[in-house]
Amino acid sequence: MKPASAAGPPDPGGPADPHYVVTAEERAEYERLRRHAAVRHRRTRLAGSSALLLAALLLAPAAVVAAWIQDTVSDTDRYVETVAPLASDPAVQEAVVNRLTDRVVENVDVGAVTDSLAGALQDAGAPPRAVEGAESLEVPLRDAVRAAVDRTVSRVIAGDEFRQVWEEANRRSHAAVVTMLTGAGTGAVRAEGGTVELQLGEVVDRVREQLVDAGFEKAAALPDTDRTVTLFQAEELGRAQDAMRVLDVLGTWLPVLTVVLAALAVWTAPAHRVMLTVTATGTGVMMAVLLVALAVVRRVYLDSVPPTALPPDAAAAVYDTFVRFLRDSTRTLLVVSVITALVAYLYGPGRPARAVRTAARRGTAAAGPVLRRAGVRTGSTGRLLADHQAWTTGGAFAAGALVLLLWNHPTVGAVALVVGVVLAVLAVLALLAAAAPRAPGEAGP
Known part of the structure; x- marks a missing residue:
């Protein structure tokens, strides 16, 4: 019988000893190092997710404003939809009526009319009292003219x-401005270098046709050159076009970048649900701050507009109309x-x-027996829903989020509608799962 050999140190190059037993001290040291590594990893993830969340929250208001500006500035239909209510606003209508009435009355020389009347009466040998009465008609006549013009303009x-x-005037002017700023050169107003030119090609063609139809056959030989009229030299046009290009980029990609940063913050956080709650709460706070900022800007704007240029109620209507889509989005x-x-x-928890x-x-558990007694049987579909309730709930929420994402300019009413539909779908799915047949002794959902 061979004597047992003394246990020596393990061979570094050889296989590990399968009979090696970890001591209590070694186990404790291993657990300590493991916890330390986990804590360091958790702190690193928390620091990274916090930095991503801070960047997303700081960019959120700017992203909303950039998207709104880009949408309003570059989209003619959206711009016309923005300013269309101003034509029906009573305060704006009153300001337009007063402005037009003043312009018309200024062009009517009521004093010349009364002076001519007084001169005619004097030449005809009328009494001095009649001549003086004709001269004193200037103020009543001016008031009568103003009243008549006011009625006519108000009716229009x-x-x-x-x-x-x-709407048509705003559409044409906005399309011309967008064409000029983008340098597309396809509209009536085009930018060439630092010069803004009005394209008269269609006008020249129409004039040439009408002259030929009227018997001026020589008009058919009108040259196709000189079909533009220089409106003005714009030294800052290049900067304006550069700003428009930057706005296109920001309005498109800044919201995407903000959403990506927020999603990465939630994904890298150690506790996804907690970070999602914090992200949503922070975004709500930033939107509330943006609403407060809009109210402050409104007050500053109203204080900066002199009443002689625009009445306060009309100025308030203009501001509220222009920013209403931004306010709705916020x-x-x-x-x-x-x-x-x-x-x-x-x-x-x-x-x-x-x-x-x-x-x-x-x-839902109490509704299950009632539905089964009423003859409602969901069969294998109910069993499938009962076994995968987490997936069906997540799918309903994902579908609601996708609908809001694809919705063109959703409002608070649209959000309420989608939330109501999602809750109704979840209730129906829960009832279908509760009505599924149960095995003997099996509890409800």
Whole structure:
């Protein structure tokens, strides 16, 4: 029988000893190092996600404003939709009526009319009192002229024709400005270097046709040159076009960058649900700050507009009309943020969240037997829904988020509609799962 050899140190190059037993001290040291590495990893992830979240929150208001400006400046239809309500606003209509009436009355020389009348009476040998009475008619006559002009202008401004002219004029002018700023050169106004030119090609063709139809056959030989008229030299036109290009980039990619940063913040965080709650809450706070900023800018704008240029109520109507889509977008994001934070909280371990989930489970569990007694059988579909409730719930939320993402300019009402539909779908799915047949002794969902 061979004696047992003494255990020597393990061979560094050889295989590990399968019978090696870890001592309690070694195990404790291993656990300590493992916890230290986990803490360092967790702190690194938390620091990175916090930096991403801070960048996303700081960019959120700028992204909303950039998208709104780019949408309003570059899209003629959106711009016309923005300014169209001004034609029907009573304060704006009153300001336009007063401005036009003043211009018309200024061009009517009422004093010359009364002087001519007084001279005619004097030449005809009328009594001095009649001549003096004719001269004193200037003020009543001016008031009468103003009243007549005011009625006529008010009738025109309040009619549908003014709204149509207003929209068409804004459409043409905005399209011309966009063409000039983008340098596309396809509209009536085109920028060539630092010169803004008006294209008269269609006008020249129309004039040539009408002259030929009128019998001026020589007009057919009108040259095609000199079909532009220089409107003005714009030394800052290049900078304006550069700003337009930057605005196109910011308005398109800044919102995308903000969303990506927020998503990365949630993904890299150690606790995804908590970070989602924090991100949604922070976004809601930033949207509230943006609404406050819009109110402050409104006050500053109204204080800067002199009443002689625009009455205060008309100036307020102009500002509110121009920024209403920005305000609507901000409110929509605020509501979406609140809903997202609430949903993330309800999935957490808090006592109110657990109470809500328990009440929902009890309600659907109690409805299951009632539905089965009523003859409602969902079969394998109900079993599938009951076994995969987490997937169906997530799918319903994802579908609602996708609808809002694809919705063109969603409002608070659109968000409320989508949320109501999602809740209704979740309730129906829960009832279908509760009505599924149960094995003997199996509890409800």
